[in-house]
Amino acid sequence: MLPGEKSGFELDPRLESASVPVIWLGLCELRLVDDSRWPWLLLVPQRTDADEMHDLTPLDQAMLTFELNMVSKALKSLTECDTVNIGVTCNTVRQLHVNVVARSRHDPAWPGPIWDNEPRQPYGREARRVFLEKLRAAM
Amino acid sequence: MLPGEKSGFELDPRLESASVPVIWLGLCELRLVDDSRWPWLLLVPQRTDADEMHDLTPLDQAMLTFELNMVSKALKSLTECDTVNIGVTCNTVRQLHVNVVARSRHDPAWPGPIWDNEPRQPYGREARRVFLEKLRAAM
Numbered sequence: 391m392l393p394g395e396k397s398g399f400e401l402d403p404r405l406e407s408a409s410v411p412v413i414w415l416g417l418c419e420l421r422l423v424d425d426s427r428w429p430w431l432l433l434v435p436q437r438t439d440a441d442e443m444h445d446l447t448p449l450d451q452a453m454l455t456f457e458l459n460m461v462s463k464a465l466k467s468l469t470e471c472d473t474v475n476i477g478v479t480c481n482t483v484r485q486l487h488v489n490v491v492a493r494s495r496h497d498p499a500w501p502g503p504i505w506d507n508e509p510r511q512p513y514g515r516e517a518r519r520v521f522l523e524k525l526r527a528a529m
Numbered sequence: 530m531l532p533g534e535k536s537g538f539e540l541d542p543r544l545e546s547a548s549v550p551v552i553w554l555g556l557c558e559l560r561l562v563d564d565s566r567w568p569w570l571l572l573v574p575q576r577t578d579a580d581e582m583h584d585l586t587p588l589d590q591a592m593l594t595f596e597l598n599m600v601s602k603a604l605k606s607l608t609e610c611d612t613v614n615i616g617v618t619c620n621t622v623r624q625l626h627v628n629v630v631a632r633s634r635h636d637p638a639w640p641g642p643i644w645d646n647e648p649r650q651p652y653g654r655e656a657r658r659v660f661l662e663k664l665r666a667a668m
Contacts, residue, residue, distance in 0.1 A: 442613055444601040455594045462583040474581055476617040481632055481640035484612075493620055501620035505642040 399436045402485040410518070413526055417453040418488075420461060422522060425510040428499070429469050429492040429521070431461060440486050443478060458488060464528040465492050479505060538575045541624040549657070552665055556592040557627075559600060561661060564649040567638070568608050568631040568660070570600060579625050582617060597627060603667040604631050618644060 401419070409421035409432055417437075423430035435454060440446045446454060462474045471492035478488050491504060499507050513521065540558070548560035548571055556576075562569035574593060579585045585593060601613045610631035617627050630643060638646050652660065 442601065442605065443615065444598045444605070444613070448598075451594050451598060452591065455590050459583045459587075459590060462581065466581065466583070473619055473623075474583070474617075475620070476582065476615075478613075478615040479642060480612055481614070503618060503642060503644040505644070 398438050401434065402483050402487075404483050405432060405434065405485060405487060410522070412522060413529060415457045415460075417450055418457050420457075422518070422525070423489075423510075424512045424518065426513045426517065427507075427511050428494070428497050428504055429465060429471070430504075431465060431490040431525075433457060433461060433488040433490060435486055437486070441480065441484060442486065443488075445486075454488070458490065460529065461490055464525065465490060468524055468528040469494070475504070477505065537577050540573065541622050541626075543622050544571060544573065544624065544626060549661070551661060552668060554596045554599075556589055557596050559596075561657070561664070562628075562649075563651045563657065565652045565656065566646075566650050567633070567636050567643055568604060568610070569643075570604060570629040572596060572600060572627040572629060574625055576625070580619065580623060581625065582627075584625075593627070597629065599668065600629055603664065604629060607663055607667040608633070614643070616644065 405421070409423045412420040412422050412431070418433040418435050421432040421434065423432060433454070435446065435450065437446065437450065443451065466474050469492040471494045473493050475491040475493050476488065480486055493500060544560070548562045551559040551561050551570070557572040557574050560571040560573065562571060572593070574585065574589065576585065576589065582590065605613050608631040610633045612632050614630040614632050615627065619625055632639060
């Protein structure tokens with residue numbers, strides 16, 4: 391079991407295949423979606439009994455707020471984006487996860503939403519390694 | 530000045546024209562978007578100095594978490610929806626606001642996102658009055 395991982399929790403295979411691990415936080419695993427068009431992070435609470443944010447215990451909700459704040463600040467500072475989009479849309483992948491996306495006036499979907507905007511553009515191995523290193527340093 | 534309204538705060542005219550007031554909470558005004566396809570609420574923090582959720586003070590972030598939890602639970606219970614979508618996408622309307630949307634397998638955009646899904650279908654005066662009354666009771 392990895393640090394921060396809770397017994398019995400398994401990451402949804404669709405989230406796993408679309409993203410790579412960044413760091414373990416207190417409640418969530420932080421992951422990077424492999425799409426270089428807009429830096430896109432996932433916060434995945436390590437809980438098996440919460441389908442909605444409001445299903446989390448008050449303590450877990452406070453933890454999520456704290457982690458979301460930290461991640462959003464780091465992402466904005468690192469990317470110098472215009473704004474951070476946050477989305478919880480567990481319609482298809484039912485496992486609770488929070489999308490945190492750096493949006494910029496220069497990105498190809500601005501100012502529209504980026505959900506369901508295909509095809510993705512993977513980072514490439516070296517560019518992804520560099521971004522992950524900078525992101526971890528910014529946290 | 531209405532109860533809960535902060536001196537100097539003015540609601541963005543685009544949010545105002547797209548929605549109607551529901552109730553004042555401690556930090557936010559709660560509003561209903563006038564689109565009957567999916568019950569859609571807005572939480573608008575009464576703050577002039579926060580463009581992003583992470584710009585809010587720690588106390589305001591805790592308040593927002595509390596209010597979002599209350600609103601999300603009430604909306605799910607009232608509508609018996611399948612899931613609650615939450616979105617913060619202040620790309621065009623820069624005033625910080627949180628979208629809270631009841632989504633159901635039977636709604637016309639399921640399972641896709643509903644942002645930018647036009648044209649809207651207004652409730653009609655009586656249907657909106659009834660929904661607002663039930664929502665206030667559920668809170």
